[in-house]
Amino acid sequence: MNYELTEEQTQIQRLAREFSIEEIEPAQIKMDEDHEFPYDLWKKWSDLGMAGMLIPEEYGGSDLDPVTYILALEEVARASNTFALIWQVHVLVANIYIKFGSEFLKNHYLPLYAAGEKLGAFGLTEPGAGSDTANMTTKAVKKGEAWSINGTKTFISNAGTDISDGLVLMAVTGEKENGKKAISSFSIPHTLPGYSLGQSWDKMAWFGMDNRELVFEDCLVPEERLIGTEGQGLKQALDGLNLGRIAFGAISAGLIQSCLEESLKYAKDRVAFGNPISSYQLIQAKIADMATYAEAVRQFTLYAANLHAKGTPCHKEAAMVKLFSTRHATQATLDAYQIHGGYGFMHEYKVNRLFREGKILEIGEGTNEIQQLFIARELGC
Numbered sequence: 001m002n003y004e005l006t007e008e009q010t011q012i013q014r015l016a017r018e019f020s021i022e023e024i025e026p027a028q029i030k031m032d033e034d035h036e037f038p039y040d041l042w043k044k045w046s047d048l049g050m051a052g053m054l055i056p057e058e059y060g061g062s063d064l065d066p067v068t069y070i071l072a073l074e075e076v077a078r079a080s081n082t083f084a085l086i087w088q089v090h091v092l093v094a095n096i097y098i099k100f101g102s103e104f105l106k107n108h109y110l111p112l113y114a115a116g117e118k119l120g121a122f123g124l125t126e127p128g129a130g131s132d133t134a135n136m137t138t139k140a141v142k143k144g145e146a147w148s149i150n151g152t153k154t155f156i157s158n159a160g161t162d163i164s165d166g167l168v169l170m171a172v173t174g175e176k177e178n179g180k181k182a183i184s185s186f187s188i189p190h191t192l193p194g195y196s197l198g199q200s201w202d203k204m205a206w207f208g209m210d211n212r213e214l215v216f217e218d219c220l221v222p223e224e225r226l227i228g229t230e231g232q233g234l235k236q237a238l239d240g241l242n243l244g245r246i247a248f249g250a251i252s253a254g255l256i257q258s259c260l261e262e263s264l265k266y267a268k269d270r271v272a273f274g275n276p277i278s279s280y281q282l283i284q285a286k287i288a289d290m291a292t293y294a295e296a297v298r299q300f301t302l303y304a305a306n307l308h309a310k311g312t313p314c315h316k317e318a319a320m321v322k323l324f325s326t327r328h329a330t331q332a333t334l335d336a337y338q339i340h341g342g343y344g345f346m347h348e349y350k351v352n353r354l355f356r357e358g359k360i361l362e363i364g365e366g367t368n369e370i371q372q373l374f375i376a377r378e379l380g381c
């Protein structure tokens with residue numbers, strides 16, 4: 001596979017890197033202090049055409065390819081996993097509208113998403129149904145020209161900000177011939193009666209990102225807001241999650257790279273037993289591992305992104321990227337913390353945040369155990 005980047009891809013990568021250093025890094029410090037969604041930063045990023053990176057030009061987007069997106073996402077994640085995740089969820093939702101939305105929904109939401117005036121959210125997880133989506137209890141029942149929705153979602157990212165709109169919601173709409181639940185997806189306007197924002201979660205990291213419960217009580221959703229056809233919700237979600245899992249590769253690469261840079265800087269500076277700790281081979285081993293895995297994750301992610309960009313089926317590869325990259329991201333955050341000794345425990349040191357951000361990547365976008373089950377099934381188990 002040819003990995004040579006086009007001039008445009010290199011330019012966007014450079015633009016994302018410069019923006020990350022000048023704008024995202026300071027905004028991350030502010031997010032850690034005030035726990036607020038970074039509205040100003042999102043506007044500046046959107047004004048560069050990044051909110052609509054994969055949205056076709058006819059809907060006001062930049063119409064770029066998934067490889068360019070992955071390259072820019074790594075740069076963003078290097079400065080802030082929080083902002084990378086905000087953007088990643090938005091792109092995932094826009095993609096569901098692009099692929100499965102009616103012209104009515106596309107014309108309504110895509111220009112708003114491309115301009116960054118509205119922010120996308122994706123509601124699948126419930127208090128009693130995370131990995132086990134078949135246990136979903138949120139129901140949509142047909143009532144005349146509308147669907148009446150009842151149920152609760154939880155952990156949902158991006159849904160409770162001032163600019164959230166067009167939540168893509170998964171709900172059970174009946175039973176299939178094989179007795180399994182038929183799950184469909186709906187586009188939910190932010191102000192719809194019967195739809196309310198529940199409790200916001202107090203998290204250990206990602207402070208600028210909104211994560212909360214969403215409650216539906218006899219919420220009447222017009223028929224025209226069913227996305228695609230009835231019963232296709234999980235299929236659409238899996239399609240969206242494929243790019244999401246590849247995106248987690250880029251986010252992991254950014255996180256590992258950040259761990260490497262912090263560790264290298266600290267290890268050259270910190271003196272123990274009369275020498276910089278970077279001169280000790282046990283420290284060097286950790287640093288060499290981080291550099292190796294940053295590169296391996298980056299290349300594997302680019303490989304899968306190239307498959308995705310060409311339209312080649314890549315469910316297995318996307319799951320493998322997610323499993324491999326997030327596992328090494330967690331290890332890198334542990335090693336970076338170890339290299340910093342007691343200072344890694346202190347909020348003043350960046351590795352403290354990196355450590356808090358790492359582990360969740362093994363859980364979001366489908367846990368790593370679910371990726372393993374999926375890969376094993378693809379291999380014929």
Ligand SMILES: Cc1cc2nc3c(=O)[nH]c(=O)nc-3n(C[C@H](O)[C@H](O)[C@H](O)COP(=O)(O)OP(=O)(O)OC[C@H]3O[C@@H](n4cnc5c(N)ncnc54)[C@H](O)[C@@H]3O)c2cc1C
Nearest residue numbers: 122123124125130131132155156157363364365366367369
């Ligand atoms: C910060 C954050 C943001 C999120 N954002 C969103 C969002 O925007 N939209 C959304 O819909 N969801 C979101 N989620 C939910 C996330 O996708 C779920 O947390 C994840 O899918 C796991 O579900 P769970 O937490 O219920 O864990 P569970 O499914 O209860 O799993 C618990 C443990 O059991 C393991 N397990 C489960 N089944 C099996 C099995 N068959 N074999 C082996 N092991 C198994 C899991 O791997 C895990 O280790 C978010 C979560 C967090 C924490």
